Amino acid sequence: MTQRRVLVLNHFAVPPGYPGGTRHVELFSRLPGWSYVIIAGRRNMITGQPQRAEPGFHPVAVTPYRGNGLGRVLNWASYAVTATVSGLRQPRPDVVYASSPHLLAGLSGCVVATLRRTPFVLEVRDLWPRVLVDMGTLAETSLAYRALERLERFLYQRSDRVVIMAPGVRAAIEGKGVAPEKIVFIPNAADPDDFVPSADRDELRRRYRFTRRTAVYAGAHGPANGLDLLLAAAKAVPEIDVVLVGSGVEKPRLQAAALGIRNVRFLDPVPKTEIPDLLHAADVGVHVLADVELFRAGVSPNKVFDYMAAGLPIVTNSPGTVGDLVMGADSGYVTSPGHLAHGLGQMVQASPDELAKMGAAGRGWIRENQSRTAMSHALGRLLAPLVDEAGEAPR
Structure with a gap:
């Protein structure tokens, strides 16, 4: 043939x-x-x-x-x-x-x-x-x-x-x-089989210096991503560490804006092959977008599917298509665009078993459906x- x-x-x-x-x-x-x-x-x-x-x-x-x-x-x-x-x-x-x-x-x-x-x-x-x-x-x-x-x-x-x-x-x-x-x-x-970490979780947390409950944002740092909303949410919820991984035209400005927010840290982009390790070390995956009406129905974000495949519970400030996905899979919390702090607060209050249950639900959904x-x-x-x-x- x-x-x-x-x-x-x-x-x-x-x-x-x-x-x-x-x-x-x-x-x-x-x-x-x-x-x-x-x-x-x-x-x-x-x-x-x-x-x-x-x-x-x-x-x-x-x-x-x-x-x-x-x-x-x-x-x-x-x-x-x-x-x-x-x-x-x-x-x-x-x-x-x-x-x-x-x-x-x-x-x-x-x-x-x-x-x-x-x-x-x-x-x-x-x-x-x-x-x-x-x-x-x-x-x-x-x-x-x-x-x-x-x-x-x-x-x-x-x-x-x-x-x-x-x-x-x-x-x-x-x-x-x-x-x-x-x-x-x-x-x-995303395929869960592609998100098998290279080491155990404790070792990976030491590698990335994750010492407390940690939420990771892994993706582009551009105008559409609305990362000022994430910085504001992190400042409002000091009990959780927020780590932004990636690059983009907005990153230098965001780094300057984050000075003084002690629970925020920026990391350079990592190779795709390292993403499973990064997500396995984290406790929560964050998806955030600017407050734009079109984003309610017009996005299919890679990072959300990566979080689900890695078994990571999700917080998103994007109701609509993404929010319906997260809620339908029982894999995390959905907030309105400007209230991301509420979702981070929910993740702070959740027990380890509750986080694991959300992560497993998302992983099962992505394997069966997408x-x-x-x-x-x-x-x-x-x-x-x-x-x-x-x-x-x-x-």
Whole structure:
């Protein structure tokens, strides 16, 4: 049987074992009968370090940037150019699969798919440009918003399928004129078998210097993450230590803002292979987002699934999709965006047995309902008919 090829465009993807987004490596590597090449930016968004080519992973040159200004937009544009050139030089794929958040990656995928005459799948990680308006980054009346909104509609029209990662996104995309049967739900996921620690808990707690009940936030430090809310909650609940692990444009400012909050500590990003150890050493996993209405229904956060797979009880300030997940799995506490301190306080008061019960419930839920293997099978069911349809259509 001939192996089929999928070309994946994801600006911010990283190879296995590194800090950052490994969704596509983990999904496509589990897909029998398929080979894959992921085209990503050459610089790791979290660590700032260069990324090298590995089997199935092809980094391309992008311009450097700091902050959220023009340099960041040029970085996106440079990826669109170099990814398109690289995609056209790859062996002809059977499917082109492009992932947002920024729409220029989708445009690059659309161009490659059109020129190579292959099906095009667009994955929507964030509802651009709507999320930029809701966060106050763009005005709805601005020229930039109107241009991005036109590009968004164009990509929806040209795609053969649109993959969404949160169920609440479906209505918004259908509202742009996308047929319901064209939209496929494949959320983020995690496998408990990937979260086996390398040492016992006492040793790991000594390694990370966790001496009291400790809540860990492991993820990006950007405007959307609302980490000022976490700092305020930590200050209000001094009985629990809060450790923020990761990087992002907001980190230096957050570190300055945390001076004097004695129960807050920042750690550098850790490799993906170290995440099981970090989470096993912690007592609580924290998920926090800025107070943006769109986030109630439009997110599928990796960190929540990682916490569940690691058996870690969760506190989230995101009611809606995430909150319903945590409550439905009995795996933690949900608060309103500005009341994260209440959730941390609940975790302080919980007994070790109660924490273990919540962690075990989350771990069981993710194994039964949303493992990487199950999501990979869903991806296979999406891709195979596209190839068959393309094979029947005239070239």
